[in-house]
Amino acid sequence: MSECFSLAFGIGTQNSAGDWLEVFYPQPLLNPEPALVKVIAEQLGYTGGNQAIALATSQCGTLGKQLEAAGFAEQGALATQLEGSDRPLVVTILATDEAPSSTPEAYLKLHLLSHRLVKPHQVVLAGIFPLLPNVAWTNQGAIDISELPQRQLAARMRGETLNVHGVDKFPNMTDYVVPSGVRIADTARVRLGAYVGEGTTVMHEGFINFNAGTAGTSMVEGRISAGVFVGKGSDLGGGCSTMGTLSGGGNIVISVGEGCLIGANAGIGIPLGDRCTVEAGLYITAGIKIALLDDADKLVKVIKARELANQSDLLFRRNSQTGAIECKTNKSAIQLNEMLHAHN
Structure with a gap:
């Protein structure tokens, strides 16, 4: 063969x-x-x-x-x-x-x-x-939704309780495989099809969807949506949301580089490079306007967030006085212009 x-x-x-x-x-x-x-x-x-x-x-x-x-x-x-x-x-x-x-x-x-x-x-x-059929996941295994009432009745007649843990297309990953070297506080929050890298901790409010996950040591306290792959050494704060999409059909693939921090209730709609930080509560969508600051906090230009996709060493924050979303970098104005020119 x-x-x-x-x-x-x-x-x-x-x-x-x-x-x-x-x-x-x-x-x-x-x-x-x-x-x-x-x-x-x-x-x-x-x-x-x-x-x-x-x-x-x-x-x-x-x-x-x-x-x-x-x-x-x-x-x-x-x-x-x-x-x-x-x-x-x-x-x-x-x-x-x-x-x-x-x-x-x-x-x-x-x-x-x-x-x-x-x-x-x-x-x-x-x-x-x-x-993937929508299935009732129970203490007696997977049950067809249309057959569930009869199974519940039969269980009661035997003096048993049929516990329905969830009704979904995707089962819990840990009912099928527990990867080595991981901690998962609530196994119902990691779907089969998730890639959970060695050294990853998923806290109680963390969630990893199918076709998504972590490359290695990471702390997951928020949501990793389908299509998102997080690099090693990253911290996804509580309640954070990553808006990745499946890689088929020309959709954007959201990736998060190594050593990133996405704060609580923050989210991204663009892929990040390494060592990036998104301030807590800040949501970065691809089309949002961002004031790009150089290493001296001088305004270089206002751009759309998608122009910063895959760039490293960026700090995204909201100006507390003006409400403007800013991106701080350790590069000079000249380097920033060169970086944007090369990216475009």
Whole structure:
């Protein structure tokens, strides 16, 4: 077999009609070895392309032995273990990184992000929302919304309580993977598909959406929206908001460089370079007018915030007397003009 983008064995949940609600992939692979794909293809009849192939428990034992004999002990052991499952099984193979076309494919791509196998904006997620059913996430697993009333009644008749933790398209990341070296105070505030870098702390009011996250050591006390990727050593203050968008379709990708501080109740609509600070309570949108000051606090010119995108060592603040939004830098007026000319 030729090179493959991703492959994973999954165990999931289907509704009474046989539609997938969610899939858990314990060991997703990025760029698996062709020999491994070949063994699976021969056993399951895979002929190419992006496919989610139903896996019967009766196939697991033979497949596990074949994988172990070919030198893939870890995947072989997993396949053998799945032989004892009473839940639906699937093998999802992505020959190429294209827009997902099924719920198992969509869940595999979310797993790749949360397992840190790919970073935000490095995988195609176009069209993912229609593939993720709105699900009731309960103490008894994922339940189709239309089937929830009957399940609640059945639970009460058994003397049990069916607790509904949320109704959403995206589950909690930690119900599927807990990345190493992180602290998450409230796990309901980090979605599957978030990339949470080693050394990141997410406080109780912090939030990380799918296709977003932190590169490394960061303190998250506010919101990291989809499309935003925060560099190492940054501090996102309580209640801060970052207005990133998905990287498909020509949308702007919001990134935050290393060592940045975005104060409480502050937000950005432009990407920042390294060592930038946004004053608490200040919201910087791309089209907002900013008074650019040099290292001597002299006004150089008034520009739109988007002209400062990706620049480093900037301090954004609001003038307490005039109300004007200012950007302070450690560069001279000449250097600032050169910087803006080069940027434009």
